[in-house]
Amino acid sequence: MLARRRFLQFSGAAVASSLALPLLARAAGKATANAPTDAAITAASDFAALEKACAGRLGVTLLDTASGRRIGHRQDERFPMCSTFKSMLAATVLSQAERMPALLDRRVPVGEADLLSHAPVTRRHAGKDMTVRDLCRATIITSD
Structure with a gap:
C-alpha cells in the first residue's frame, strides 16, 4: 500500500501536470517562426488569465528538458505549497475514481511520520x- 505522504506527492505532481498540459498545447499550437517568444507570451497570458479567474495568486514554472528553456508566471516569487493544491488533489483523485471505481475504497496506511502539525x-x-x-x-x- 502507498504511504500517505508518497500518495500526496504523486497526486500533487499529477495535478500540476494536468493543469499545465492544456496551456502548453495551446501555446505550441500558436507558435510561429519565432516559436520560443510566441509560446512564452501565449503561456504567460494564459497563466495570467487563469490567475485572474481564480481570484488568487498563481505561480508556475515549466521546464523544457530538451532545451533547458523555462517559461512561467511569477516564477521568481515564493508560494506556500501545503494547502494550495489540496482541492486540486482531491478533484484529481475523484476524477480518477470515475475510471477506477475501486480507488476510493483503497486503504492507505497512516504512519505517525506521515502526519503534519495540522x-x-x-x-x-x-x-x-x-x-x-x-x-x-x-x-x-x-484541510487535513
Missing part, C-alpha cells in the same frame, strides 16, 4: 489506515 482527522488514525475516500474528505473539509 492533521485533526488523520491523527486519529495514526498507526492504522484510511480509505482514499476518507482522505479526500479530510483534505476538503478540514
Whole structure:
C-alpha cells in the first residue's frame, strides 16, 4: 500500500501536470517562426488569465528538458505549497475514481511520520489506515 505522504506527492505532481498540459498545447499550437517568444507570451497570458479567474495568486514554472528553456508566471516569487493544491488533489483523485471505481475504497496506511502539525482527522488514525475516500474528505473539509 502507498504511504500517505508518497500518495500526496504523486497526486500533487499529477495535478500540476494536468493543469499545465492544456496551456502548453495551446501555446505550441500558436507558435510561429519565432516559436520560443510566441509560446512564452501565449503561456504567460494564459497563466495570467487563469490567475485572474481564480481570484488568487498563481505561480508556475515549466521546464523544457530538451532545451533547458523555462517559461512561467511569477516564477521568481515564493508560494506556500501545503494547502494550495489540496482541492486540486482531491478533484484529481475523484476524477480518477470515475475510471477506477475501486480507488476510493483503497486503504492507505497512516504512519505517525506521515502526519503534519495540522492533521485533526488523520491523527486519529495514526498507526492504522484510511480509505482514499476518507482522505479526500479530510483534505476538503478540514484541510487535513
